[in-house]
Amino acid sequence: MQIRSAAASDADAIHRLLSANGWAHRIADAAYLGQLISASQQAVVALSADGEIVGFARAIGDGISNGYLSMVVVAEPLRRQGIGQALVRHILGSDTDITWVLRAGRPGAAEFFARLGFSPSSAAMERPREQRLRMAP
Template structure:
């Protein structure tokens, strides 16, 4: 497995990965994905035998706070450490940054708890309107 920063050449593959793994309702197309990627400070992909099988992106100031927006692994490659490798690449080794995320998908809370995340009672959110509707 290889985890590396995303390149422009990866966008079509990432888009297909998102469409095939439950994210079609959130991404309007490759152009919107490119905007999301360019607005994110940390974006990585995972490849197995040159096949793109994982994607993660985060928004952070790199000093104090970070938000993990997406962690996606293709179904046949789950439970093989790829998700953990993506998260590790995103958050790095700096323990002074507080990382937050929304763990609403099935299994997400359990996955992130294994990586040291805890439930928060202090977070608030203003839910987005769905621009695709």
């Protein structure tokens, strides 16, 4: 497996991956996804041996103090093989001076991220988005 930065040309394949793995309600189309990717400080894909995109992660942060891990998605048949962990470790890097936050609301997410050093926080607050799909302008 290879992990590399996501390219604009990956948007359709990433969109298919997200749509097939429970994220269709958040990503209306490949153009909107392309906007999210280009606005992210980090967006990476995991490639299978034959070059197929089988994982995706993106993060927003300043690279110095704070970061937000926004998405981590792995194709269902390939889960529990270390792909998600590799994507997260790639995003987090080795700088332990950065505080990373995320939302772990999906089943099994809290346990997954706990294995990577995350713990529940009583300090976080959020203003949730409206529950509607956003289309690219």
